[in-house]
Amino acid sequence: MKATASLLLALAAVGAPGPVRAQMTGNIESIEGRAADALTLPFSAAECDGNVAVTMRFRMVPDRNQLDFWRGTGTTDCSTEAARAPDTRTCTPLTIGTDTTISGATEVPLTVTVGEILDCTGSDGDFRVYALAASGAATTEPIPDGEFVYFDLTLKRTGPSAPSGLTGEDGENVLTVRWTSSESDLREQRIYVSAGGCPAGGSDGGTAGWTLYDTLSGDASSATVDPDSIGLMVGDEAGIGVTSVDQAGNESALSTVCVTRIETTGFCEHRGGCPNDCSVGRVGAGGAPGPSAFVLVLAAGCAILRRRRRP
Amino acid sequence: MNARLTATVLGAALMALGAASPARAQFDEYARPQGAMASPEWFAFELRVGPYQPDGDASFDAIFGSDDGLLLESELDVLLLRIPYVGFLGIGGTIGWAHYSAGALQVGTNARAQEETTLTLIPMSLLGSLRIDVLARELGIPFAFVGKLGMSIIPWDAETGGHQDGSGVTFGLRWGAQLALELDFFEPRTARALDEEWGINHSYLFVELFGSLADSPMPVGDHFTWVVGLGFTL
Numbered sequence: 001m002k003a004t005a006s007l008l009l010a011l012a013a014v015g016a017p018g019p020v021r022a023q024m025t026g027n028i029e030s031i032e033g034r035a036a037d038a039l040t041l042p043f044s045a046a047e048c049d050g051n052v053a054v055t056m057r058f059r060m061v062p063d064r065n066q067l068d069f070w071r072g073t074g075t076t077d078c079s080t081e082a083a084r085a086p087d088t089r090t091c092t093p094l095t096i097g098t099d100t101t102i103s104g105a106t107e108v109p110l111t112v113t114v115g116e117i118l119d120c121t122g123s124d125g126d127f128r129v130y131a132l133a134a135s136g137a138a139t140t141e142p143i144p145d146g147e148f149v150y151f152d153l154t155l156k157r158t159g160p161s162a163p164s165g166l167t168g169e170d171g172e173n174v175l176t177v178r179w180t181s182s183e184s185d186l187r188e189q190r191i192y193v194s195a196g197g198c199p200a201g202g203s204d205g206g207t208a209g210w211t212l213y214d215t216l217s218g219d220a221s222s223a224t225v226d227p228d229s230i231g232l233m234v235g236d237e238a239g240i241g242v243t244s245v246d247q248a249g250n251e252s253a254l255s256t257v258c259v260t261r262i263e264t265t266g267f268c269e270h271r272g273g274c275p276n277d278c279s280v281g282r283v284g285a286g287g288a289p290g291p292s293a294f295v296l297v298l299a300a301g302c303a304i305l306r307r308r309r310r311p
Numbered sequence: 312m313n314a315r316l317t318a319t320v321l322g323a324a325l326m327a328l329g330a331a332s333p334a335r336a337q338f339d340e341y342a343r344p345q346g347a348m349a350s351p352e353w354f355a356f357e358l359r360v361g362p363y364q365p366d367g368d369a370s371f372d373a374i375f376g377s378d379d380g381l382l383l384e385s386e387l388d389v390l391l392l393r394i395p396y397v398g399f400l401g402i403g404g405t406i407g408w409a410h411y412s413a414g415a416l417q418v419g420t421n422a423r424a425q426e427e428t429t430l431t432l433i434p435m436s437l438l439g440s441l442r443i444d445v446l447a448r449e450l451g452i453p454f455a456f457v458g459k460l461g462m463s464i465i466p467w468d469a470e471t472g473g474h475q476d477g478s479g480v481t482f483g484l485r486w487g488a489q490l491a492l493e494l495d496f497f498e499p500r501t502a503r504a505l506d507e508e509w510g511i512n513h514s515y516l517f518v519e520l521f522g523s524l525a526d527s528p529m530p531v532g533d534h535f536t537w538v539v540g541l542g543f544t545l
Contacts, residue, residue, distance in 0.1 A: 169424075169425035169426065170424060170425065170426070171415075171424060171425065171426030171472050172415070172424075172426060172471070172472060173426065173471055173472025173473060173474040174426060174472035174473050174474070176425065176426075224473065262417055262418075262424060263417070263418040263419070264415035264416060264417055264418060264424045264426050264428075264471065264472070265415055265416040265417075265418055266374070266415045266426075266428035266469070266470075266471025266472075266476055267370060267371070267374045267375070267428045267429075267430055267469050267471070267476065268428075268469045268471070268476035268477045269471070269476065270370040270373060270374055270416065271368060271369075271370030271371075273477070274469050274476055274477025274478075274479075274529060275477055275479045275528045275529055276475075276476075276477045276478060276479065
């Protein structure tokens, strides 16, 4: 009986609720120059070089002296003492120039630069940046669960490969270029023109001296240039260049091709002209009439069938 | 004659009738009049495809060569009047699409440039039709003949390198003569189910000779060509 009572007391002691420890949380609120839905994209060379600002916010911060920042590669766990101990450390202590003193606050906003949390002169890769609630900087003290947060960040300074297989098509009304993207998952592709003639030897890979003409989706493989829009006369030659831009915003080297505005004869010109009565003849607004009207008739036919269905 | 003999003869006769019944039943179901069990027949709807090449324009041949487009077309007719032992008189319309493209000619060399020149047609028509289906309805021969006559209306659009060179509408006469094979003959039960479920009275495959004399102000009519397709009366 006595033993049973002791056991019950022990169980009660174990099961009794203790003080609830709040879980520290944090998030990246904004990155300078980025939309709110682009915060998880890799940091580019331009962002590193421009040292853009990254604003974070920490909540439910424990009562410690300061936030202590560490960075590990991949998914390295910097919350362990071994990862921070001088002899065994696998993480790198970060020096945050902004004041990281907590001063008893439970919610801490903090703005840092990319260069403070990532090594912009180092290799591309995935990194995990830890913010520890600690008594001092570069702490090697144990950090309990719930008193740290981390962010997974990616550095991608290397740009995508330049588009390959670029070919140009001469024309009178339109100049066309086609290419093969060297990478998938591109953010966009940029079309440049050099209307003052085709640069001898093409381009050194840079876009200096070229004018941005258009920006296309990442999966585009052809583009057209209106020769009138760049002031090209019949017989003139122009350069057209294409670059790829990855999700981080890194732009590839420029691939170029030369095209010439030539004089051509289309169907109407060959027959000495066509009547032009757009107000009567057009089925759709703008462009050639497509098969959409045909599809509409099919849809109407199906609707009639359904209405006539017997109960 | 005793009763046993009578029963034997009667039984043999019934078996002989039974053995012949599948083919006869098929014919009967096909040839049955469209009475109370059939839904009303008000429309004919057709989908068809065939070559189409504007006639009477040397420039078309010079630029597009033997490109015969491939005309995709649909037709919807209203069956206005049933003429006993003949068929239906109806009116209706068609709408289609055909597109031609080729490299423009380079001035000076006449070589083909990569810049495309195109001609797009939307052939439409308003037609009166006489659908002669007496063979199928009265004799169980699954063929119908349709004659059509009306106006051809063809909106067209010509472009080179994405720039519009011209567009408009050309009008003219249109005619058509169709031979249709009714499919009900092959699957009478399915045909009846289609009628009960969807209101489709008859389905048919057809070949149609037709022509469009839409030549002014832009010659985009094909004076004599053909289409094949699938049709339904509803």
